[in-house]
Amino acid sequence: MINIVLFGKPGAGKGTQAEFLKEKYNLTHLSTGDIFRFNLKNDTDLGKKARVFMDNGELVPCEVTTAMLIDEVNKHPDTAGFLFDGYPRTLDQAEALDKFLPTIGSSVTATIALEADDEILVARLLERGKTSGRVDDQDEEKIRVRYQEYNEKTAPLIGYYKEQNKFHAVNGIGTIEEITQRLTSVIDNL
Numbered sequence: 001m002i003n004i005v006l007f008g009k010p011g012a013g014k015g016t017q018a019e020f021l022k023e024k025y026n027l028t029h030l031s032t033g034d035i036f037r038f039n040l041k042n043d044t045d046l047g048k049k050a051r052v053f054m055d056n057g058e059l060v061p062c063e064v065t066t067a068m069l070i071d072e073v074n075k076h077p078d079t080a081g082f083l084f085d086g087y088p089r090t091l092d093q094a095e096a097l098d099k100f101l102p103t104i105g106s107s108v109t110a111t112i113a114l115e116a117d118d119e120i121l122v123a124r125l126l127e128r129g130k131t132s133g134r135v136d137d138q139d140e141e142k143i144r145v146r147y148q149e150y151n152e153k154t155a156p157l158i159g160y161y162k163e164q165n166k167f168h169a170v171n172g173i174g175t176i177e178e179i180t181q182r183l184t185s186v187i188d189n190l
């Protein structure tokens with residue numbers, strides 16, 4: 001089983017690249033953002049718990065997110081592997097994943113970061129907000145909160161995975177195809 005964590009700031013292009021990678025490597029794509037948005041739209045109990053946090057650009061509490069993620073993983077017992085997109089986003093979540101995966105005989109294979117400068121990413125998000133209907137993409141203040149969340153809570157994961165020799169980074173600026181190429185060359189060399 002191969003488990004890839006796609007890592008990057010909001011707007012870095014994780015979702016776009018995940019679409020290609022999941023096909024190429026036959027992986028199950030789990031985007032916590034997408035799963036939350038599905039629950040918001042359908043007004044489920046989970047959606048009700050997550051809404052305030054998401055609308056404000058804040059992280060949803062760890063217990064809620066991790067329980068949801070484990071549920072999703074357990075729905076795919078026969079998969080060739082997972083492409084985690086948007087999880088883990090905190091040290092607690094990374095530790096929870098490292099505790100959980102061995103219970104299904106697995107582990108994180110590698111973390112790959114898509115790197116890009118903040119100004120480029122903020123511009124991308126505002127552009128996406130014009131058509132995506134995502135409340136958190138339409139307001140610079142909320143975008144700023146997401147970057148603050150990233151810097152405080154998610155950035156420390158870089159060191160966490162480096163210590164395990166599982167951290168790889170690729171340049172996230174270029175055409176979609178160029179970036180897919182960079183990611184596949186990392187994965188093919190794992």
Ligand SMILES: Nc1ncnc2c1ncn2[C@@H]1O[C@H](COP(=O)(O)OP(=O)(O)O)[C@@H](O)[C@H]1O
Nearest residue numbers: 010011032033053054058059060065086087089
């Ligand atoms: N692992 C997570 N932990 C906590 N909250 C999360 C997580 N993944 C997604 N969320 C919530 O969903 C929102 C949108 O997620 P996502 O689409 O991945 O955002 P972005 O485009 O900012 O990377 C986040 O701002 C957060 O509120």
